[in-house]
Amino acid sequence: MLKIGLLGAGRIGNVHASAITAHPASQLVAVSDVNMEAARKLAASHGAQARTTAEILGDASIDAVLIATSTDTHSDLIEAATKAGKAVLCEKPVDLSLARAQACLKAVAPTGRLVMIGFNRRFDPNFAALKAKADAGQIGKAELLSITSFDPAPPPVAYVAVSGGLFRDMMIHDFDMACWLMGAAPAKVTAVGSSIVDPEIGKAGDVDTAVVTLHFADGRIAVIQNSRRAVYGYDQRIELLGSGGLLSAGNVLENTVSMATAQGVVSAKPEYFFLERYMRAYSAEWSAFVDAVQGKSKPPVTLEDGVLALAVAEAATRSAKTGQTVTLASVLG
Amino acid sequence: MLKIGLLGAGRIGNVHASAITAHPASQLVAVSDVNMEAARKLAASHGAQARTTAEILGDASIDAVLIATSTDTHSDLIEAATKAGKAVLCEKPVDLSLARAQACLKAVAPTGRLVMIGFNRRFDPNFAALKAKADAGQIGKAELLSITSFDPAPPPVAYVAVSGGLFRDMMIHDFDMACWLMGAAPAKVTAVGSSIVDPEIGKAGDVDTAVVTLHFADGRIAVIQNSRRAVYGYDQRIELLGSGGLLSAGNVLENTVSMATAQGVVSAKPEYFFLERYMRAYSAEWSAFVDAVQGKSKPPVTLEDGVLALAVAEAATRSAKTGQTVTLASVLG
């Protein structure tokens, strides 16, 4: 039974706590948070203890930590936890600064500790099924990937202001998906963005609607569409065109009911947001982490993957500003 | 926290045990089974004790029992448990004998105990959403109900021989659904059945493919199709035509991936069988039972409902044999 410390008792920390508890081979033993009351409450509901982060990292009986704190603390905590001998599952992104994330990667390497980044979408059963079919060669050679990823509603402008921007905060998921599905890093990145959903987002220096094209060295192309608002729910779809066909993964709908009337045929909307759509993915993600810690399999998402997605986000940010294609090499420096 | 005893540690007992444990207001404290080893194993994995049925019924600290034993014990156990003051959730059917089920109903009444029958499909979120829309009048007045219900593969012939026959064993679910959705008992039942999937089922005196038409006193009609074999998985669909439109609840697919190639467009199959399709329904069913025991709501499926479904099954069995329409009144005697 793996003993787990959870750093961060917010919304996503709660989701992870349930997954940890539900897994037969892991046990949540400690929770920390800047808000001790939140830590206490979450700990209590899982038979765990509220402790400080320092206590958790210093407790040799704890095997692994899950980092679900605010983004600006991720790199520091990854370094501290691996230095303390813990395996780490850290929420995305590694950092908003590519340089800091690269430094973190360098610092972690000598510890030999397992670090996995929480790109939860890879564990969605639909996307995983698509990936498996593609890897099995069922559509021949992949050529053109298209990812549609719309949130149901924009976040508060206050959040936007500290988020690192749409490319680092939201589309980073899709960058990871694209690299994962294509099995490679893109060579060049071209981005177009607008603030059209909410002018306040534009005033905060960010975009809320964007299209990014990734060009791979072998000629393959990926295109990603993001919008901060789709009033019908969380729109999360993937299409992959190959020499032998097209693979599509559609949305998960709230139910299978449809109603035909004189006004048309109405069916259910997509699941509302990530907590609904990706609940199963969070379980599968945790299970994959446990397997990796136990040495049963390699970690499916590495710290390197986290740095790569951030580098693509950095390139996209620059491209959207300049109107020029940006090479990944120029960003990686 | 409700203390629960589970009678029966087979496949469906295991499903219920998980639902009991996962619910925040109920705790599995004891498990019995004719196979004590099975009871011990299941109890252990839930922090409960393996005990005899008599011990469980005699333990005043146990609030409710879930009966998941073989069908021939249901009526006796319902009577014994209610006499012992327990609330009861019993798997369907109440009994294979309509007379015995009616006697059970009479015996339970004076105890005033809550008895709920496990017609799990009512708790499927898709069917529940269809029912809610119908009840809200979204398709006007219901007129014609169609239920398609195919199992992926026939059970062993040995099971068929003691099952009470397709109408009492399998279609009883659909009879309950029809009565529930139409909000009434049918006046007349017309059944046609064949043994065409497996001749051995015919030799055992049963059918494996059947169509039953229910005629309600106000003219409404329901038609139910059953087959013991649909090689593509568990096919569970409902359509309800009303004066203002059609409501349909489709299958739940294994995933949302489709693949278009030169050979056609392939999408996923329905979930394979009831454990996959109705896992969420079992949770919701348990939750409804807990609410009813706690007095928060009325039990959504009563013992009367269980007897009614059995009566319709009895009428269908007779109709299939005689080729004549059978009135429900003639069956209820």
Place this chain on the structure above:
Amino acid sequence: MLKIGLLGAGRIGNVHASAITAHPASQLVAVSDVNMEAARKLAASHGAQARTTAEILGDASIDAVLIATSTDTHSDLIEAATKAGKAVLCEKPVDLSLARAQACLKAVAPTGRLVMIGFNRRFDPNFAALKAKADAGQIGKAELLSITSFDPAPPPVAYVAVSGGLFRDMMIHDFDMACWLMGAAPAKVTAVGSSIVDPEIGKAGDVDTAVVTLHFADGRIAVIQNSRRAVYGYDQRIELLGSGGLLSAGNVLENTVSMATAQGVVSAKPEYFFLERYMRAYSAEWSAFVDAVQGKSKPPVTLEDGVLALAVAEAATRSAKTGQTVTLASVLG
């Protein structure tokens, strides 16, 4: 170039006239109708002449006639036209009286003339594709057929009164489809019907909602659902369950547009009625008739088929009245 006389210039006569004109190997040369003005108008728009039926049948240069007159004239016209040496395509049904239809069959036989009955649905490209896959054994052995067939709105009660009733007027199409798809006549027929859409239909002695079960000698079953009203349009679907899978033919929608909003996802309705849904079928039907007249293929729908469908309708009518299963043999006398 086949020279064609059209008997009947009503709505369906107009549809056929267009199909005749559009076919490269047939030419509409004459049109008759009890309303000569209607005949003149239709003839004029196709470069044909308005003539009496007697003139058309007496004109040796005319190769074939299409009978699109009122039902009560069908048998007489089939007999007269075949006696006059014409090939015949006659709208369904052959007659409302089974005895009259059987007499017609007997009368036509000695003439050796080709008579095809207009069961247009066999020529719908979707149903034809389903039939082709079934015949190719793609779902193994067929076991259970389900036909859903709802009209968008009930006909005037005045029409209902002379229609022969739902089974002979409307469901006769589905009886033909069932016999065609199953490749056999049913042994037994069980029918349940209600007047629930419009009480006036009930007062006129007919039903508007019905379910009929056909039992074939080898155990296979077909079930047909009819309603005179589906406010969302013409609902025409077929499902065929076999030992190796399920074939389904769905509705043709008005367009492929869907709209997702906060209220749900709305897509288009089915094509409104038979003129929209089966326009392509009427062309294919005519083409098949021309091929048969030219000796390129056998007529795909025979007069025998027309009599068979009528016999099943007769059995269904009796069963709905008596509540008893009716054998086809008892009807055929």
Place this chain on the structure above:
Amino acid sequence: MLKIGLLGAGRIGNVHASAITAHPASQLVAVSDVNMEAARKLAASHGAQARTTAEILGDASIDAVLIATSTDTHSDLIEAATKAGKAVLCEKPVDLSLARAQACLKAVAPTGRLVMIGFNRRFDPNFAALKAKADAGQIGKAELLSITSFDPAPPPVAYVAVSGGLFRDMMIHDFDMACWLMGAAPAKVTAVGSSIVDPEIGKAGDVDTAVVTLHFADGRIAVIQNSRRAVYGYDQRIELLGSGGLLSAGNVLENTVSMATAQGVVSAKPEYFFLERYMRAYSAEWSAFVDAVQGKSKPPVTLEDGVLALAVAEAATRSAKTGQTVTLASVLG
């Protein structure tokens, strides 16, 4: 009755000839082609005469011409025909040279003649329904448009070499659709292209897979995906995200049959190519042209629209070569 001359008797000329003949208010009277035998054959099958282009333009009884010749002749023929007083429907593109197309526009203006460009997709009933809903404000304010447009198989390399390249030859349809749907010309164009389907296309200096992003002055974005190969058929889809929802127009499938087996659920492929998918669109296009010639409505696609689409194609071609965003203003000069 409008008298029509058809210039060009190739594959698309044949499609147009049928639409002209089928329309009640137009008559095909003359056909010309560089291959006189082709002209003769097509004319004969429509009761028209084979004549030279000069004869057709010189015949004062001919009201309008349809130009379906090779692209390099379009501008010259538009100028000659309008000078001769004919109304013109000309296949896309106006020309491969933007300058030449602009000169043509200038030359035509003084004649006051009606010139319509054959962007057939606007007349597809699905896309037209989407446009109507968008214009009716059903999804609020449009923000992000996505067009997927894949051909089933690449054209011969010899064709590619003279085609003007994917952006002018194939994606020009999508540029027109984007400008039409958004009701505006884009301000900036960003293109990425690859030769990955067929290396020979790359050797011929063209791409076969491309993604283009159009940025409108008000911040709205459109993204277009093209591939020369989708082995499952002609993939023609549109999605339009607005402040109030998402409109989608899907493919038209070959039929509505699906087959569920142990291997999955197989449904039909999209219609194979433009002759299948857009047959109804060609009829509607011709009908719209006739209406415009008769003064019943404005021409729905103007010569200006044709020049605009070509300008966007020019910008995309430059952007794909340079990796830089190109303004439409810089292209229009």
